[in-house]
Amino acid sequence: AQKITQTQPGMFVQEKEAVTLDCTYDTSDQSYGLFWYKQPSSGEMIFLIYQGSYDEQNATEGRYSLNFQKARKSANLVISASQLGDSAMYFCAMREGPNFGNEKLTFGTGTRLTIIP
Amino acid sequence: KAGVTQTPRYLIKTRGQQVTLSCSPISGHRSVSWYQQTPGQGLQFLFEYFSETQRNKGNFPGRFSGRQFSNSRSEMNVSTLELGDSALYLCASSLRTDYYNEQFFGPGTRLTVL
Numbered sequence: 001a002q003k004i005t006q007t008q009p010g011m012f013v014q015e016k017e018a019v020t021l022d023c024t025y026d027t028s029d030q031s032y033g034l035f036w037y038k039q040p041s042s043g044e045m046i047f048l049i050y051q052g053s054y055d056e057q058n059a060t061e062g063r064y065s066l067n068f069q070k071a072r073k074s075a076n077l078v079i080s081a082s083q084l085g086d087s088a089m090y091f092c093a094m095r096e097g098p099n100f101g102n103e104k105l106t107f108g109t110g111t112r113l114t115i116i117p
Numbered sequence: 118k119a120g121v122t123q124t125p126r127y128l129i130k131t132r133g134q135q136v137t138l139s140c141s142p143i144s145g146h147r148s149v150s151w152y153q154q155t156p157g158q159g160l161q162f163l164f165e166y167f168s169e170t171q172r173n174k175g176n177f178p179g180r181f182s183g184r185q186f187s188n189s190r191s192e193m194n195v196s197t198l199e200l201g202d203s204a205l206y207l208c209a210s211s212l213r214t215d216y217y218n219e220q221f222f223g224p225g226t227r228l229t230v231l
Contacts, residue, residue, distance in 0.1 A: 035220070043205055045222035091160065103150050103211055104173050105220065107160035 003027065004092050004108035012114050013082050020067070021077040021111050023092030029053075032096045034075040035105065036066065039089040048090075051075055087115045119144065121210050121223035129229045135196040138226045142189050142210030148172075149191040150220065151183060154205040163206075166191050195228075203230045 005024045013019045025034065036048040051059045051066045059066045067076040079086055089112050093105040122141045130136050142149050150173075151163040162175040166185035185191045189210075195202055205227050209220040 044224045104162045
């Protein structure tokens with residue numbers, strides 16, 4: 001079974017609109033972390049946001065927020081007021097187990113986001 | 118603060134050769150992880166090094182190996198290259214503590230095997 005599922009291969013969004021990128025995960029661990037990364041065409045993976053499984057509040061970083069629904073095992077990324085520079089591949093990733101013990105990230109297949117002027 | 122650096126950025130090799138890729142983590146970061154990215158398999162974890170010891174390993178053949186030096190710099194080696202090894206190889210560094218959770222990636226090395 002896929003540990004990280006991103007069901008949207010591609011999305012087109014009008015500039016200045018908000019966009020939600022879907023991510024569901026599967027783990028039997030109680031302690032885990034969820035990450036979102038952005039990968040522009042240059043190839044570099046840019047860290048966007050992190051949510052720990054025990055964090056009670058949804059993570060936010062500037063225009064990025066993570067809609068964490070633990071019971072549904074979903075960790076959707078919300079980008080507010082999208083900009084042309086947001087066009088890129090977006091990956092959801094999970095680290096299972098306690099923070100100090102495992103740095104392995106399991107990635108989803110990604111969503112290619114295109115912002116339309 | 119300088120980010121994660123990887124050298125070289127591009128490599129072209131032929132089947133059967135071997136290759137060594139280098140990764141310098143962010144200053145103070147002691148953990149380095151390596152990932153392979155291909156269009157078919159996506160992003161896959163290769164291995165992680167912390168304090169010069171391999172802490173975790175992905176499902177790759179023994180042709181893929183790595184090491185970490187006392188200054189936390191890491192190298193990855195692929196021997197007897199195959200066409201399927203053509204990929205973007207990314208390394209990531211982190212502090213690896215129980216409260217600091219970010220992993221920062223380098224720009225990657227794009228390897229082409231002919």
